[in-house]
Structures are given as C-alpha cells and as structure tokens.
C-alpha cells in the first residue's frame with residue numbers, strides 16, 4: 001500500500017523540491033532537486049513505516065541480544081536506497097571525490113527528511129557517527145587506511161565509532177583527556193577509558209577513531225594529543241557497557257563505555273601525525289555538526305505534523321471542541337511554525353557558508369545552529385507532547401523517544417554553553433571597534449550641528465530650579 005505522503009495539506013503541498021526556501025533555491029542543482037524528492041518519498045513511504053518494524057526486530061531480549069541484533073528490514077531498505085541512487089549523499093562534492101556529488105546545502109535539504117525517521121540515515125549510509133568518521137578517513141587517511149576502512153564504510157558493510165570523551169574528566173574541554181598513548185618500537189600502547197562512544201555498541205562496529213594523549217610534555221596543550229585508528233577487535237579492548245539515554249538504550253547502535261588495557265596499535269595507524277589530534281577533531285566536527293541540526297529540523301517538522309494531527313482528531317475533543325478550536329493551541333502551532341522556519345533558514349545559511357569556504361569559515365553560523373536548532377526541536381516537541389496528554393509521554397507516539405534523543409543534542413559535540421561562550425566572545429570582540437564608530441558618529445553629529453548653526457538641545461531637559469537660584473556650576 002502506498003502512503004499518501006504528499007497529502008500534507010495547505011497550499012504549500014507538493015514535492016519537497018517545490019518547498020525549498022527561496023533564499024536557498026539558486027544554490028540547488030536540478031539533480032539535487034530530483035534526489036530530494038526521491039529522499040522525501042523514500043523516507044515517508046518506506047522508512048517511517050519501517051521504524052517500528054526495526055524496533056521489533058531488535059527485540060526485547062537481554063542487552064547482549066539487543067546489541068547483537070541486525071534487523072533485516074534495514075538491509076532491505078539499504079538495497080532499495082541504493083537502487084534509487086540514494087547513497088553517501090553527505091560527502092560534500094567540493095571536498096571529496098568519493099561522495100554522491102552534492103553540496104552541504106543540497107545534502108542539508110535531504111537530511112531534513114532523513115531526520116524524520118529513526119533508520120533513514122543508516123538506510124542511505126548517511127548515519128552518524130560514520131559520516132564524520134568517513135570524512136576523517138577521506139580527509140586525513142593514507143591510501144592504505146582508506147582502502148582498509150573507508151571503502152567498507154562507504155559500502156555500508158561496517159560501522160565505526162569516535163572515541164574522545166572520558167568518564168573521569170570534563171571532556172567538553174578536550175585538552176583534559178587523559179588516555180595515555182606511549183610509543184614502544186613500531187607500536188603505540190594505549191591505556192585508559194572512554195565513554196559515550198556512539199555506535200560502539202553495535203557488533204558491526206569494526207573501527208574506533210581514538211584521541212589520546214601522546215605528548216603530555218609538549219608546552220602547547222593543543223599539540224599533546226594524537227588521533228589513531230584502532231581496530232575494534234584489538235587485544236586489550238573491552239566494551240564494558242552501554243549508557244542509557246533518558247531510559248532508552250538506542251540498541252543496537254548504543255553509546256559505549258570502553259576500556260583500553262595495554263592496547264597495542266601499529267604506528268601506521270596514526271592519523272595525520274603525532275600531536276595533530278586537535279587538527280583532526282576540528283576538521284571532523286565541521287559539517288558533521290550541521291548534519292545533526294539538519295536532521296533536527298526534520299524531527300521538529302515531524303513533531304509539528306503529529307501535533308497538528310492530534311489537535312484535529314475528531315475522536316479526542318476535550319470540553320466538546322477539537323483542540324484546534326482552542327486558541328492556546330493555535331498560538332503554540334503558530335509559534336512552532338515560526339521557530340522551525342527560522343531554524344531551517346539558519347541551518348541552510350550555515351550550509352551555504354560551509355560550501356563557500358569550509359567549516360572554519362562558517363564557525364559563527366555553525367555555533368548559531370548548534371544552539372538554536374536543538375532548543376527549537378525541544379520546544380516544538382514539548383508542545384506536541386502536551387497536546388497528546390498522557391499519550392504524549394508514552395510509547396504510543398514517537399514524541400517521547402524523539403524528545404530524549406533531541407535533549408542529547410544540547411550536549412553532543414560540545415554543550416550549548418561552549419558554543420554560546422565562543423559566540424559571545426567573538427561578538428564582544430567587536431565592541432572596541434563599535435565604540436569607536438559610535439563615538440565618531442557622535443562627533444560628526446556635533447560638527448554637522450555646528451555647521452548648521454544649531455545649538456544642541458536636550459528635548460527632555462527640565463532645568464526646573466526648585467528653590468533658591470540656579471547654581472553657576
């Protein structure tokens with residue numbers, strides 16, 4: 001049965017390509033528009049209905065069973081996606097030859113739809129953290145590293161994890177990380193712990209990209225770390241447990257706590273070079289940061305769709321009226337519409353800026369969307385959940401799980417505060433120049449007044465002498 005996915009109502013109803021914001025349209029190729037429409041249809045017709053099937057195929061067994069599951073429906077979707085030409089759209093064409101030939105903006109438009117389903121991103125091989133990890137291999141890997149790890153990742157045969165955060169230190173400041181990495185002949189030996197290693201719960205996760213402290217005595221604290229590729233099955237690696245996310249285990253993907261006990265890795269696995277870990281991490285977290293935001297816009301749009309469906313459900317009429325007849329609900333709908341549209345424009349703007357230069361060039365715009373979009377998503381989800389009453393916080397709608405996932409976005413890839421601080425600091429730096437500009441403008445006003453023979457007069461001056469005589473002071 002086909003899903004009438006274009007029956008979204010309203011005068012804007014039409015395929016995704018007809019709804020691209022005018023501001024972004026000139027940057028989108030015809031090929032991208034066509035692909036965008038295929039992505040929308042694939043997500044709405046195939047992936048969203050399959051989300052619940054996937055969850056059932058993961059099963060309700062033990063942790064070990066859930067994290068060994070590999071739901072067949074996902075492989076079916078991957079095959080279909082490839083037959084539709086939907087594969088690896090995330091690798092931006094101006095930086096990588098291995099991708100599908102789209103810009104960040106074009107992929108951003110597609111990623112919005114992927115964000116409406118739990119499994120769509122993986123079905124088209126555009127799922128985190130593999131996307132960022134593939135960028136690391138493509139950008140910094142040697143030919144041998146690319147063949148060994150990038151190729152199977154690009155084919156969607158294996159999965160990967162990125163290991164930076166550690167349980168015992170405040171890892172939002174990555175100079176704090178402590179995992180030791182000492183050279184022994186041709187090998188590096190790693191000891192320590194990582195946690196929140198997303199994707200490492202999955203039995204298909206074969207490669208870890210690990211940041212550790214290789215040069216603790218380097219006077220430059222940003223040159224003390226290195227990134228190294230560690231095959232997941234190296235002796236001494238123990239995936240100790242997975243961490244829950246507000247009660248959800250995100251199986252079989254998972255967020256793992258991992259121990260490294262004398263893990264020996266050949267020096268040929270070093271990424272870019274000793275002491276260049278920060279360079280790798282900063283390169284990795286560029287476009288990947290906006291991928292989350294792009295998907296979150298789609299998640300917010302889905303939350304609004306569920307919200308609108310509920311307030312127009314004739315079976316559920318509190319106090320004899322559809323919820324949509326209650327003004328307070330309409331105000332919440334309007335607020336959600338405004339906020340989602342604003343968030344989308346901010347994300348697309350950041351994507352255009354990344355396309356024009358690189359992630360560094362778009363630092364401000366990336367930080368803006370990192371803060372704006374997850375907060376928008378959470379606000380919209382909260383309103384939608386409220387409209388559903390008890391059902392909104394239960395397993396009967398996708399909203400509660402989406403909220404739990406959305407809430408992590410304010411922490412993942414650096415908490416809000418870090419981006420705010422960076423934004424605030426950079427804005428504040430403009431203060432000195434602005435002070436000079438404002439002073440110069442005031443000075444010119446005084447000169448113009450003088451030239452025009454006008455004596456400056458404060459229109460609100462009172463000069464009321466309340467007793468005695470006005471002081472000459």
Ligand SMILES: Cc1cc2nc3c(=O)[nH]c(=O)nc-3n(C[C@H](O)[C@H](O)[C@H](O)COP(=O)(O)OP(=O)(O)OC[C@H]3O[C@@H](n4cnc5c(N)ncnc54)[C@H](O)[C@@H]3O)c2cc1C
Nearest residue numbers: 162163164165170171172196197198408412413414415417
């Ligand atoms: C679902 C999920 C998936 C993740 N996936 C990965 C992954 O794949 N790989 C990986 O390495 N890590 C991953 N992380 C970890 C994530 O990157 C870190 O949790 C994050 O960087 C914060 O580090 P921390 O947890 O050590 O918190 P801390 O550094 O201890 O910070 C705690 C809090 O302090 C506050 N804070 C921090 N800095 C400032 C500041 N400058 N000013 C004011 N307040 C501040 C913030 O409120 C912050 O939340 C994931 C986390 C989650 C929740």
